[in-house]
Amino acid sequence: MxxxxxxxxxxxxxxxxxxxxxxxxxxxxxxxxxxxxxxxxxxxxxxxxxxxxxxxxxxxxxxxxxxxxxxxxxxxxxxxxxxxxxxxxxxxxxxxxxxxxxxxxxxxxxxxxxxxxxxxxxxxxxxHRHLNVPGEAEFLGRGVAYCATCDGMFFIDRTVLMVGGGNSAAQEALYLKNLGCNVKLVHRRDQLRCEHHLQKALEEKEIEVIWNATVEEIKGDMVVESVRLNRNGQEEDYKTDGVFIAIGxxxxxxxxxxxxxxxxxxxxxxxxxxxxxxxxxxxxxxxxxxxxxxxxxxxxxxxxxxxxxxxxxxx
Structure with a gap:
């Protein structure tokens, strides 16, 4: 009809x-x-x-x-x-x-x-722009997320990585921190792109930034357990319960x-x-x-x- x-x-x-x-x-x-x-x-x-x-x-x-x-x-x-x-x-x-x-x-x-x-x-x-790395699609909803407001509550008292360096990544990292998550920021450069007041807030909240690092793979069994990071040309596995992505x-x-x-x-x-x-x-x-x-x-x-x-x- x-x-x-x-x-x-x-x-x-x-x-x-x-x-x-x-x-x-x-x-x-x-x-x-x-x-x-x-x-x-x-x-x-x-x-x-x-x-x-x-x-x-x-x-x-x-x-x-x-x-x-x-x-x-x-x-x-x-x-x-x-x-x-x-x-x-x-x-x-x-x-x-x-x-x-x-x-x-x-x-x-x-x-x-x-x-x-x-x-x-x-x-x-x-x-949302994707990382397009192995494990990203497979673990969507099982540790991979694009919205801290939507999914942050599932990671209270757990370790998560926020991937990105702009305003959205900084805002969402602060939100996760305030929720009670142990959050670290992963940024591919040695300087953030977010506004100055957000950079200051990250420092005040003592949110660590993993500089010059890219996510190469998201790994786990039923849920996310770790990521493979390329940091300054060296690859390493980093344990985490979740990966939030805010890269544009x-x-x-x-x-x-x-x-x-x-x-x-x-x-x-x-x-x-x-x-x-x-x-x-x-x-x-x-x-x-x-x-x-x-x-x-x-x-x-x-x-x-x-x-x-x-x-x-x-x-």
Whole structure:
């Protein structure tokens, strides 16, 4: 069975950029829909604590997403767990076909829904980058994790390694330490890339950094028991109960490719200052556009994209 619905603006992705775009689009009296293949929030749900979001001295990503989602639902519809099967440009806009995601189901739904839109905003974000080493996939959920907020509680009073050297790795290492984990940071260089205040916090919490080291293999039987580290050219086995990985993200650009949108050399969507892409009436915002990957930047881009879409359709 196929259901058809018409909208002025459809936003793909319900992270900070998508939710903000939905709020701004809806407030301009545009019939707006947000579609996300998972739950609203995306990687924003995994941020343990933020101290740099305006208006909040301290807030978790999950709490902020809950507030943003509730606010956005006053102005537009949000469909979670909805996978886009196809998207195409038509003479009068865009046609999207979707199915319910199999996230909470044993298999994919057979029910197809079709949506028409005059404009599209892509806020598809990014996904966790993998180490691509032996044992990483095999031990996922059995000692290998990408989200300290999600899985940290399972490692209280146990030894874990946090792989990475940027803001996310530092924030998550601090979170694990505060939970009661014995955490060490593994970084491939001799200097961290995270902000100075995070480096200072790591020192104050006495979180050891294993410098100039890369993970070559994750080892164990039923669960993670150790990793093989290459440290300054020398390989050694290091005992650990868990490996948390925070080494960056890859752009979720499948839909952009399907629409033929111009991407940069790293696969991020290229936009102008109005957040417009190379395809008419398609805009983009948030981490999928690369640049400064900060929550407040994503929100700003989402607002600009929504205003630009509205203006192009109505002025």
């Amino acid at each position: 196929i259901f058809m619905e018409n909208y002025d603006i459809i936003i793909v992705g319900a992270g900070p950029a998508g939710l903000t775009a939905g709020m701004y689009a809806g407030r301009q009296n545009s019939k707006t829909l947000i579609i996300d293949r998972g739950f609203a929030g995306g990687l924003g749900l995994e941020v343990p604590l933020m101290q740099n979001y305006p208006g909040f001295d301290l807030i978790s990503g999950m709490e902020l997403i809950q507030k943003m989602k509730a606010q956005t639902e006053n102005y537009c519809e949000i469909k979670e767990n909805e996978t886009i099967q196809s998207i195409e440009k038509t003479e009068d806009g865009f046609l999207l076909k979707t199915r319910t995601s199999p996230l909470l189901m044993s298999e994919e739904s057979d029910e197809i829904r079709e949506f028409k839109a005059k404009a599209i905003i892509l806020a598809t974000g990014a996904s 993200d890859d752009p979720s650009n499948e839909i952009a490719k399907e629409l033929g949108i111009d991407l940069d050399e790293d696969g991020y969507i290229i936009t102008d200052k109005r957040q417009a892409t190379s395809v008419e009436h398609v805009y983009s915002a948030g981490d999928i556009t690369g640049g400064v990957k900060q929550w407040v930047v994503a929100c700003g881009e989402g607002a600009v994209a929504a205003i630009s879409a509205y203006n192009d359709l109505n002025l």
